[in-house]
Amino acid sequence: MTGRPRSFDRDAALAAAVEQFWRVGYDETTIATLTSAMGVTPPSLYAAFGDKERLFQEASRTYFARTCEGMDEAATRPTAHEAIAEMLDGTARAHTDAATPPGCLVLTEPRLGSQRAAVRERLRSRLDRGVRDGDLPAATPTDELAGFLLAVMRGMSGCARDGGSAEDVLAIARTALRALPPPVDRGPLPPD
Amino acid sequence: MTGRPRSFDRDAALAAAVEQFWRVGYDETTIATLTSAMGVTPPSLYAAFGDKERLFQEASRTYFARTCEGMDEAATRPTAHEAIAEMLDGTARAHTDAATPPGCLVLTEPRLGSQRAAVRERLRSRLDRGVRDGDLPAATPTDELAGFLLAVMRGMSGCARDGGSAEDVLAIARTALRALPPPVDRGPLPPD
């Protein structure tokens, strides 16, 4: 019933898998590189995580959860402009963090389209709140704008993957903010 | 000296190879799918194109030449705003043309970084001309702006690959234009 205990840290092994998928993508990641990076033999990998596909799903879910944390925290900024600026800034920092592979797994991996849609939905949701709060014009095309911002984030990821510096990626984010509608002036007091 | 003549159209076979690399990328394209799509057996492929790497180089060079044609033609527009708008519009149309795979080979394939740098350079060059012509402010950060536009184009390609419609991709292009500096008023005629 109980059996021999596992000889490796499952979470640590999963983190190593995340790092692999993140750096070279699903297709270029092989079971051999995974077992090497995770410090685990193939049978142990399959016993603990199923197959390559399920391991990738679990890895991408872990990765995506962290991404969403960052976005949700940035979304708490009082105005839509500040929130979007913080999201793009955090994205730029994450994409060029020397401690992790460049770019973003969700924005790069072809098969993670649904996660990208979720990111876009989060962007739109924050823009919608900006319209409700009155710091964005009522006529703001929030869905179009969210699609644009997702595209910019993807471009930032690609720039980082091509070796772009943190400043290069940040410059993209800064420029993208110019495409937002001008903030609505709501009087002498800050709206929050 | 003369030998047996080739039994297939080299250009047509190359075009089929371009289509393969374009649709699924370098890594996912196998010799087997290439020979099938090109209507050629492996020895003929290797005799005519070298190996997979050289075939890809020739295919991407062919593809890139067409891309540059489109950009150079768009660059002839009188103002920088019109030229950039035309480039983004042409990009959007190319990325969602039903007759070709969605997205862009150059903007998608990791190993084509130098071609992406060339696209960015073309964008910067046209922006620089806009500054010289006086339809962009003298202080315009043309290099940063070119990096931003390349990122947007990459995002447009990704959107198309994710199944985005022509209108979705065009909306990204339209929104990106809002990030350009306002045109310099150069007299009684409206600059737009």
Added chain:
DNA sequence: GTCATTCCATAGCGATCACTACACAAGGAG
């Protein structure tokens, strides 16, 4: 201790990868 259960390590499965050896076919030169 014995047993059942679970994990680990070696070793290798069939399939597919990029690529090619070999024999033959199709042309020009003489």
Added chain:
DNA sequence: CTCCTTGTGTAGTGATCGCTATGGAATGAC
């Protein structure tokens, strides 16, 4: 026709892919 050159088609190379059969090691239950 006989050569010579070059392309074609079959069939298969060693390497690597994702994945697993098998046997032994490590635990708890009794």
